[in-house]
Amino acid sequence: MPVTETPLSIPIDRSSPVPLYFQVAQELERRIMAGELAVGTKLENELVLAERLGLSRPTLRRSIEYLVDRGLLVRKRGVGTQVVMPRVRRPLELSSLYDDLSRAGEQPRTEVLRLAVEAPPDAIATALEVDPGTEVYVLERLRYARDEPLALMHNYVPTTLVALDEERLAHQGLYQLLRAAGVTMKIASQTIGARNATAAEARVLGESRGAPLLTMERTVYDDVGRVVEVGSHVYRASRYAFELTLTD
Amino acid sequence: MPVTETPLSIPIDRSSPVPLYFQVAQELERRIMAGELAVGTKLENELVLAERLGLSRPTLRRSIEYLVDRGLLVRKRGVGTQVVMPRVRRPLELSSLYDDLSRAGEQPRTEVLRLAVEAPPDAIATALEVDPGTEVYVLERLRYARDEPLALMHNYVPTTLVALDEERLAHQGLYQLLRAAGVTMKIASQTIGARNATAAEARVLGESRGAPLLTMERTVYDDVGRVVEVGSHVYRASRYAFELTLTD
């Protein structure tokens, strides 16, 4: 394997508000993704690199750390730093189905079957961490992709976070609305399972009875740990699968 | 909300090989998880804290950064650092079914149905990034939990990475063996779907024909981007679901 060592030259704008370490990290990332820094390329050592770029070592190190975290570089003490695989960059994990479909050009469409403010079942109230009997948004939607029904979605959202109306929900996706309302979704725990469709589900989704469905239960928290949303969805397994990337 | 500010005292062992920043991070994590540092608690500012613990600010900062990354603390410039969520710590994401079951006390057991070295189907060779016709380990296993069949697993592993034998596979789980062979699994991309069981699958898994199954296709890469393993598994949906935590 050719372990070429390339002298790096990166322009740095000290008058920019963008932190220096980030300028370097971004430019390195760009070059790796563009193939200008081939897989296997060994970077110069940190001391040399820092001097060449006119930065202190901690600052340069921070750039490299950023890219190591994202899986674009590996470091080994006593050995050096090396480019690995533009292969799988960590995807934007906390995305919504609507956003995913939009990006994939699948022309999502949403039919709002129900939008009410009422007390949810106790199990949902527990998941939402509100007192039983508290009224929340109860939302039932049917999501289409390319005019084919894809998923039946039940969502529960505290009324304190955002104002929902049917019109906007039809065109925007719940997560977009939440973000627009200033909610920063930070972490989600979800459970993915499978079961056969009930007659009612089959009818709504255009499947036959007993067809396999993917089920997803999700609780989303914001950056200070408040519950933002609880969702309980079923997807047609014939038309949808979850893709995810795990890192260690 | 009571924003109590607690003076922290953490013992630090400078003779330990464990880095100082990590000693602090671990102890903080422990206290948050144990509830000794309640949600909403505000930490003292970094200057004071560093001095109290006898550390430099960068070192202390590094501890805090670590916990911010893991979602246990939030920082706001000009405001301070605050405890959030003992709730969901990022799980060890790249774990194997065997490890998960062990941890949960589910007494996993593995029956090796087939262990061969042969050329896999082309689609698998492509996923493994080896030339078609290259011989690899082909592995078919039945995983039990509490003596109930749970999953039927097909795996493909390059012969260059590890030496596999039936005896060890029955007692250890593939990932343990890989790790023991010095393979560092770094990132995995997987697809989770569902379908109904075929007659053969139903028989092996002790389900009835047409029972819903969860399917998982996974490709695992090591720290330098080599393909370590390709797996194609089916799980009894009646007895298993994927739990995962997503962060943004």
Next chain:
DNA sequence: GTCAATAGTTTGTCTAGACATAAGTACCTA
């Protein structure tokens, strides 16, 4: 020739500061 000690290279950890910037608060003025 084989194995162990050693020297050199490179990343990992840590220190002690400096200045910048965002968020909140108090005050002052229109």
Next chain:
DNA sequence: TAGGTACTTATGTCTAGACAAACTATTGAC
């Protein structure tokens, strides 16, 4: 009362260096 200005506070960024530890390669001894 409303609005903006100045001040305070705390995190964000950056510097210049020191020593430690892991890995590689070479050298030397048996």
